[in-house]
Amino acid sequence: MNPFPSTEKKETRAGFGDGLLELGKQNQDVVALSADLSGSLKMDAFIGVFPDRFIQVGIAEANMISIAAGLTIGGKIPFTGTFANFSTGRVYDQIRQSVAYSNKNVKICASHAGLTLGEDGATHQILEDIGMMRMLPNMTVIVPCDYNQTRAATLAIADYFGPVYLRFGRPKVPNFTPPDQPFEIGKAQKLVDGEDVTIIATGHMVWQALEAREILLEKGIRAEVINIHTIKPFDEEAVLNSVKKTGCVVTAEEHQRNGGLGDAVAQLLCRYYPAPVEMVAVNDSFGESGKPEELMVKYGLDSAHIIDAALKVGSRHS
Amino acid sequence: MYDLTAIASQVRRDVIRMISAVQSGHPGGSLGCADFFTVLYFDVLRHNPTTFTMDGKGEDLFFLSNGHLSAAWYSVLARSGYFPVRELGSFRKLNSRLQGHPTTHEGLPGIRMSSGSLGQGLSVGAGAGLAKKMNRDDHLVYVLTGDGELQEGQIWEAAMFAAARKIDNLIVTVDYNNKQIDGPVDQVVSLGNLRAKWEAFGWEVLEMNGNDIPDVQNTLGKARSQCGKEKPVVILMHTEMGFGVDFMMGTHKWHGSAPNAEQTAVALGQLKETVGDY
Numbered sequence: 245m246n247p248f249p250s251t252e253k254k255e256t257r258a259g260f261g262d263g264l265l266e267l268g269k270q271n272q273d274v275v276a277l278s279a280d281l282s283g284s285l286k287m288d289a290f291i292g293v294f295p296d297r298f299i300q301v302g303i304a305e306a307n308m309i310s311i312a313a314g315l316t317i318g319g320k321i322p323f324t325g326t327f328a329n330f331s332t333g334r335v336y337d338q339i340r341q342s343v344a345y346s347n348k349n350v351k352i353c354a355s356h357a358g359l360t361l362g363e364d365g366a367t368h369q370i371l372e373d374i375g376m377m378r379m380l381p382n383m384t385v386i387v388p389c390d391y392n393q394t395r396a397a398t399l400a401i402a403d404y405f406g407p408v409y410l411r412f413g414r415p416k417v418p419n420f421t422p423p424d425q426p427f428e429i430g431k432a433q434k435l436v437d438g439e440d441v442t443i444i445a446t447g448h449m450v451w452q453a454l455e456a457r458e459i460l461l462e463k464g465i466r467a468e469v470i471n472i473h474t475i476k477p478f479d480e481e482a483v484l485n486s487v488k489k490t491g492c493v494v495t496a497e498e499h500q501r502n503g504g505l506g507d508a509v510a511q512l513l514c515r516y517y518p519a520p521v522e523m524v525a526v527n528d529s530f531g532e533s534g535k536p537e538e539l540m541v542k543y544g545l546d547s548a549h550i551i552d553a554a555l556k557v558g559s560r561h562s
Numbered sequence: 563m564y565d566l567t568a569i570a571s572q573v574r575r576d577v578i579r580m581i582s583a584v585q586s587g588h589p590g591g592s593l594g595c596a597d598f599f600t601v602l603y604f605d606v607l608r609h610n611p612t613t614f615t616m617d618g619k620g621e622d623l624f625f626l627s628n629g630h631l632s633a634a635w636y637s638v639l640a641r642s643g644y645f646p647v648r649e650l651g652s653f654r655k656l657n658s659r660l661q662g663h664p665t666t667h668e669g670l671p672g673i674r675m676s677s678g679s680l681g682q683g684l685s686v687g688a689g690a691g692l693a694k695k696m697n698r699d700d701h702l703v704y705v706l707t708g709d710g711e712l713q714e715g716q717i718w719e720a721a722m723f724a725a726a727r728k729i730d731n732l733i734v735t736v737d738y739n740n741k742q743i744d745g746p747v748d749q750v751v752s753l754g755n756l757r758a759k760w761e762a763f764g765w766e767v768l769e770m771n772g773n774d775i776p777d778v779q780n781t782l783g784k785a786r787s788q789c790g791k792e793k794p795v796v797i798l799m800h801t802e803m804g805f806g807v808d809f810m811m812g813t814h815k816w817h818g819s820a821p822n823a824e825q826t827a828v829a830l831g832q833l834k835e836t837v838g839d840y
Binding site for chain 2: 275296297299301302304306307309310311312313314315316317318319320322337338340341342345346347348
């Protein structure tokens with residue numbers, strides 16, 4: 245049975261909002277910015293308690309990123325909040341020059357990432373952001389898997405000096421990791437031991453991986469499940485250790501196949517330990533309007549597709 | 563008291579020598595703004611060149627939004643004590659801290675933000691100004707932008723924001739030389755009535771001749787006295803691109819071209835060595 249029973253569903257973005265409020269109490273240097281999406285980012289509680297440390301920038305994301313970079317000069321730790329689409333693609337050059345290349349202590353906090361944004365459709369469903377961000381030197385890329393982990397990650401990135409991209413989402417999803425967990429940037433989490441196949445997942449897909457593991461077990465396949473909450477820096481050792489044991493890998497992410505977690509795993513394995521890899525990811529297409537769960541099924545991002553991938557990669561291995 | 567005219571002449575010599583040595587760089591804007599840079603760094607800024615800190619608490623700050631004016635900026639930084647003057651000879655060369663466009667990446671004292679991709683410096687200055695207000699630090703933030711750079715939309719995002727937030731510790735200077743790479747700004751995409759635009763955005767607008775040192779001193783003084791009055795301040799600084807070298811003036815051709823050996827000799831003949839070449 246699933247060793248991580250979920251008692252309730254919560255939004256990962258609420259984990260960000262609650263983490264931000266806690267940070268506000270802990271660290272006087274933390275300031276928050278939003279580009280007219282503070283409610284969607286669950287920043288209201290922070291704004292209520294710390295109105296003087298919130299900067300409403302309006303619908304001007306490029307301005308927001310560069311203002312955040314400027315705020316670091318003076319010792320502030322700015323957390324910017326908008327949708328993932330407007331946090332990355334729209335402002336790539338601002339992030340590249342004023343944040344990453346300048347190595348500024350800006351935390352780019354991005355909600356509504358991926359298909360689970362739902363009905364607003366492909367204009368808002370960014371599936372390329374992990375790739376864009378992990379290509380940038382100096383950038384740390386974090387994709388927590390549930391509410392508790394998003395809250396923990398929000399707290400952890402304030403204590404780390406440097407640019408961070410923190411990606412989370414819109415819908416309520418199972419909240420299965422422990423409250424008040426320590427969050428170690430760059431450290432993979434092995435959730436379940438297994439010998440036959442390694443499933444490496446990130447974000448909303450970690451729960452799907454755990455569900456897939458249950459079904460695979462019924463079929464006599466013991467899958468090891470690893471949560472990669474930090475895509476960069478990438479925990480190479482944890483992945484290599486697992487794959488040396490299982491010999492094959494399924495990756496799962498709410499992102500394009502190009503540039504994401506699957507790419508990071510494949511890049512690692514082809515250099516140090518060639519092994520079959522199947523990638524559960526969006527295959528070079530845009531999304532569309534629909535309910536989040538409908539979209540995840542249509543675009544192949546659910547436990548059924550992870551199971552299929554595990555069976556396929558297992559046959560390639562043997 | 564510094565002899566600002568003498569320093570400005572040396573800065574112009576540095577610019578020509580640095581760019582000529584690597585046959586690469588942007589002499590026009592650096593020459594046009596040499597007087598402004600000199601006044602700013604030797605007469606206006608309250609700063610601590612020998613104890614540079616990134617967060618700049620308790621100091622005035624300067625951000626160069628039009629990063630291609632790096633040569634003149636490096637010259638005044640070195641000559642005001644941020645790093646050894648001899649290092650100017652490494653400009654744009656391999657393994658140098660003096661990159662083609664300014665960067666924090668190589669740890670060069672005096673630089674707090676990378677620039678080169680245009681349009682970002684005003685937002686950065688607004689953020690730094692906000693941080694100073696939050697820190698109850700009454701020092702000021704200065705930003706230099708180009709005029710062609712005002713075609714970037716982000717400039718106007720920042721202009722709207724700074725006025726709305728009453729960021730009144732911010733002094734932006736526009737290098738208004740009406741030249742950009744492809745020709746006169748008026749012909750590329752006209753800025754229209756630039757004073758009226760800034761006024762409509764809610765800024766205090768001043769104008770000066772950027773190649774008249776006393777006017778630059780007086781106007782920067784006025785700008786400082788306008789701070790703290792709930793409006794950001796912009797100075798439309800009329801300059802001549804290439805000022806100080808006759809064949810570089812009156813044309814946009816020297817925006818991003820290096821003089822050859824013969825042209826360098828002519829240029830240096832027009833620029834007096836005053837406080838010593840690097």
